[in-house]
Amino acid sequence: MPVIEVTNLHKRYPGKVAVHDVSFSVERGEIFGILGPNGAGKTTTVESVIGLRRPDGGTISVLGLDPVRDRDRLTARVGVQLQQSELPERMRVREALELYSSFYPDPADWRELLDQLGIADKADTAFRKLSGGQKQRLSIALALVGNPEVAVLDELTTGLDPQARRDTWEVVQRVRDRGVTVLLVTHFMEEAEYLCDRLSLIDAGRVVATDSPTGLIARVDAELRLRFRVSGPLDTAVLTALPCVTSARRTGPQVLVTGTGDLLTQVSSALSAVGVTPTDLRVEHTTLDDAFLALTGRKLVG
Numbered sequence: 001m002p003v004i005e006v007t008n009l010h011k012r013y014p015g016k017v018a019v020h021d022v023s024f025s026v027e028r029g030e031i032f033g034i035l036g037p038n039g040a041g042k043t044t045t046v047e048s049v050i051g052l053r054r055p056d057g058g059t060i061s062v063l064g065l066d067p068v069r070d071r072d073r074l075t076a077r078v079g080v081q082l083q084q085s086e087l088p089e090r091m092r093v094r095e096a097l098e099l100y101s102s103f104y105p106d107p108a109d110w111r112e113l114l115d116q117l118g119i120a121d122k123a124d125t126a127f128r129k130l131s132g133g134q135k136q137r138l139s140i141a142l143a144l145v146g147n148p149e150v151a152v153l154d155e156l157t158t159g160l161d162p163q164a165r166r167d168t169w170e171v172v173q174r175v176r177d178r179g180v181t182v183l184l185v186t187h188f189m190e191e192a193e194y195l196c197d198r199l200s201l202i203d204a205g206r207v208v209a210t211d212s213p214t215g216l217i218a219r220v221d222a223e224l225r226l227r228f229r230v231s232g233p234l235d236t237a238v239l240t241a242l243p244c245v246t247s248a249r250r251t252g253p254q255v256l257v258t259g260t261g262d263l264l265t266q267v268s269s270a271l272s273a274v275g276v277t278p279t280d281l282r283v284e285h286t287t288l289d290d291a292f293l294a295l296t297g298r299k300l301v302g
């Protein structure tokens with residue numbers, strides 16, 4: 001039986017349908033992602049999964065229970081980290097963790113969690129003195145301190161610098177390695193690609209596709225992109241004449257070539273034949289953003 005099963009979820013706010021029709025199921029021990037642009041309905045979906053919102057249509061089951069009706073029974077088994085969690089300003093980190101630990105029958109060692117999250121030295125710091133990134137990490141610790149069977153993490157690394165983001169990804173992987181099922185909401189495609197076993201792409205309140213990151217990427221026609229810089233003249237016709245090239249565009253010193261097959265070798269030899277030495281040459285691979293664009297006609301970011 002899936003740990004989380006959402007079937008035809010529909011949720012309206014006054015004057016606005018936030019979620020039209022969302023269905024997905026999450027198996028035990030998975031890291032399952034919900035990826036979509038701002039306003040797609042991700043938060044409304046997870047808030048419904050944890051019983052904070054009552055669906056207007058569809059059904060949700062978490063660990064076999066109804067999140068609204070059985071909210072009390074689920075609280076101890078589902079750890080939740082939501083956007084913008086606030087604590088009393090003067091409360092120290094250790095006090096918050098000791099308080100939260102007292103709510104649960106079998107809490108985790110919070111010192112270990114702080115250590116894993118890289119904020120072990122903040123145990124005696126008041127909440128208001130923490131930086132945005134440290135508050136974020138504390139909210140993850142609070143979500144995990146009850147040793148939950150399911151962890152729901154909404155925009156977990158927003159506001160973190162790249163290193164802290166990577167550290168947090170490792171924490172999530174370790175949590176999953178302990179057997180916890182993770183439902184992760186994100187609008188960072190790298191995060192989804194790196195962490196998720198499977199994910200649903202959602203757009204305008206609907207699931208566009210559900211698959212593994214590689215499965216989603218494989219749905220996109222595998223067109224390669226090659227970028228490099230040239231300092232002198234280059235007639236792009238020498239590139240478009242190559243059988244593997246579909247387009248070649250130059251903007252100032254930047255050249256972007258798209259194509260298939262043996263693009264890198266053919267373009268490199270054609271450039272060398274006309275005496276052009278490319279610099280900063282890189283091959284760009286298909287990403288989840290490309291998959292989202294192919295499936296919805298819109299970009300996930302930017």
Ligand SMILES: Nc1ncnc2c1ncn2[C@@H]1O[C@H](COP(=O)(O)OP(=O)(O)OP(=O)(O)O)[C@@H](O)[C@H]1O
Pocket residue numbers: 013014016017018036037038039040041042043044045187
């Ligand atoms: N309480 C509310 N009342 C009215 N409209 C709302 C409410 N909460 C969200 N919405 C609207 O519902 C839509 C979906 O919002 P939701 O927060 O679920 O999306 P999201 O994908 O999580 O976006 P974000 O990443 O920006 O949080 C948006 O258009 C939003 O403006």
